[in-house]
Amino acid sequence: MQVETFDVIVIGAGQAGPALAAHCTREGLRTAVIERAHFGGTCVNVGCVPTKTLVASARAIHVARRGSEFGFSAGAIQVNMERVKARKDELVHQSRNAVYQWMQGLKNAEVIQGHARFVGPRSVKVGERMLRAARVFINVGGRAAVPDIAGLNAVPYLDNASIMELTEVPEHLVIVGGSYIGIEFAQMMRRFGARVTVVERAAKLLPREDDDVSDGIRAILEAEGVEFQLGAECLSLSRQGNRVVVGTVCGTESPAINGSHLLLAIGRRPNTDDMGIEAAGIKLDERGYIMVDEQLRTSAEGVWAMGDCNGRGAFTHTAWNDYEIVAANLFDNDARRVSDRIPCYALFIDPALGRVGMTEREVRASGRPALLARMPMQRVGRAREAGETQGFMKALVDADTQRLLGAAILGLNGDEVVHSLLDIMAADQPYTAISRAMHIHPTVSELLPTLLQQLKPLERV
Numbered sequence: 001m002q003v004e005t006f007d008v009i010v011i012g013a014g015q016a017g018p019a020l021a022a023h024c025t026r027e028g029l030r031t032a033v034i035e036r037a038h039f040g041g042t043c044v045n046v047g048c049v050p051t052k053t054l055v056a057s058a059r060a061i062h063v064a065r066r067g068s069e070f071g072f073s074a075g076a077i078q079v080n081m082e083r084v085k086a087r088k089d090e091l092v093h094q095s096r097n098a099v100y101q102w103m104q105g106l107k108n109a110e111v112i113q114g115h116a117r118f119v120g121p122r123s124v125k126v127g128e129r130m131l132r133a134a135r136v137f138i139n140v141g142g143r144a145a146v147p148d149i150a151g152l153n154a155v156p157y158l159d160n161a162s163i164m165e166l167t168e169v170p171e172h173l174v175i176v177g178g179s180y181i182g183i184e185f186a187q188m189m190r191r192f193g194a195r196v197t198v199v200e201r202a203a204k205l206l207p208r209e210d211d212d213v214s215d216g217i218r219a220i221l222e223a224e225g226v227e228f229q230l231g232a233e234c235l236s237l238s239r240q241g242n243r244v245v246v247g248t249v250c251g252t253e254s255p256a257i258n259g260s261h262l263l264l265a266i267g268r269r270p271n272t273d274d275m276g277i278e279a280a281g282i283k284l285d286e287r288g289y290i291m292v293d294e295q296l297r298t299s300a301e302g303v304w305a306m307g308d309c310n311g312r313g314a315f316t317h318t319a320w321n322d323y324e325i326v327a328a329n330l331f332d333n334d335a336r337r338v339s340d341r342i343p344c345y346a347l348f349i350d351p352a353l354g355r356v357g358m359t360e361r362e363v364r365a366s367g368r369p370a371l372l373a374r375m376p377m378q379r380v381g382r383a384r385e386a387g388e389t390q391g392f393m394k395a396l397v398d399a400d401t402q403r404l405l406g407a408a409i410l411g412l413n414g415d416e417v418v419h420s421l422l423d424i425m426a427a428d429q430p431y432t433a434i435s436r437a438m439h440i441h442p443t444v445s446e447l448l449p450t451l452l453q454q455l456k457p458l459e460r461v
Helices: 016-026 041-045 048-065 081-104 180-192 211-223 316-331 360-366 381-386 414-426 447-452
Strands: 003-011 031-035 109-113 116-120 123-126 129-138 142-144 172-176 195-200 227-230 236-240 243-247 256-259 261-264 268-270 303-305 344-347 352-357 370-376 392-398 404-411
Touching: 003 016, 003 123, 016 031, 016 081, 016 109, 016 129, 016 316, 031 129, 041 048, 041 081, 041 316, 048 081, 048 180, 081 109, 172 180, 172 243, 172 256, 180 195, 180 211, 180 344, 195 256, 211 227, 211 352, 211 392, 211 404, 243 261, 344 414, 352 414, 360 392, 360 404, 370 447, 392 447, 404 414, 414 447
Parallel strands: 003 031, 003 129, 031 109, 129 303, 172 195, 172 261, 195 227
Antiparallel strands: 116 123, 123 129, 142 268, 236 243, 243 256, 344 352, 352 404, 370 392, 392 404
16 A cells, blocks of 8 residues: 655644644645544534534523513513524534635645544554654544443433434433533523433532532522432433433432433543554553643654643643644744643633632642632622622632632633633733722623732631
8 A cells, every 4th residue: 555645644623633734734844634524623513612502592591581680571482492403503514614614725735534543653544545744643532421320221311412413402301410511501401491400429519619619500500490419429320211210329219310311421531542542652541541741742753642632631722722832842942831821711601600720629738828819799790780690709819929829700701701810820920910900890800809909818727
């Protein structure tokens, strides 16, 4: 079989891969872009774009139901799930096609559709073609993990992708997993009209969050009618006619939850198990993630891994930052590293959670002297005016350096407001750069100076 030689091979067209491919072509490198399924990766196809489109529909429905609070009546709200899905599909198609057309339009690049499998160092086979390059970049993403639950093989279930193909609202959706994906779908489907029960093995939702954040999120969802079964240590599944029965505690006489649909939302796994990774000399960790260094180089010379498959971040923004790190090191003589970035993410319920830096629990565990400020969203005029007073703001500061250590904004526009704190952290400026600033009224962000002016020593417990 004839071997085709390229300067660069990019495997996977998610968030990082296309951008790096485009950068390589601008550098004059002959580039092959290989994608086995849909262009755009998780974010475009089964992640950010479709889920936030559905979240927007669910919010519009929710606000319409609250019309009397704002002085109007929208009448009886009828949810057309087929139309909701069609709107989502349209936006996904537009986004996916935009990435595909971008790649097709690159000069000095060839787009190859098919499954790439390593057959040797920096050598892959795609169908009947054999490709080799001096540099290979892996951006293959991840997929929903299937947990080991007794009785799973006997029941139908949904994952984060298949649930978005529903054309009818579930009568009773049972969600196994009380973390970020499960929580977003819980509120969304409840607003569409489903009864929703969330089952979580841990004693609280979102176990890695501080207790006040977890409790605040639970209160928001409970106020909308979402039900919770926490501390479900002995999960089991069975079928009763067309229903799915979820056992949550130990013992044969334990009560069970009877639902019409089951969503499994218990984490993700990398798409590395069918790539012939061993033939390339690439090391994986015990969970199947590609092991990389601070500049995203794998154990194999000339091979990098970006995005979800490297285990260094599970977000679109971390994948994009992976691209920036690789490009900076290769082409700009800029030694950027993974450890340079500040952890940040959002939970896109309504109101949203914006999180940056360390949690309060992590700050306490560090033993450093710290300051803490906390403020309920009821203090925020813009939130009261919008009828969105749930949640709170919290910030932590190093008492010695006056640098922000972390923050949580659970409330109206929390996913946007938190960036003001993130930018100060990235600029390595003291918290006073915000606390002494004059902000615009009436906004949510104007309460950040007020919040930081109330910092007090973090009490040890």
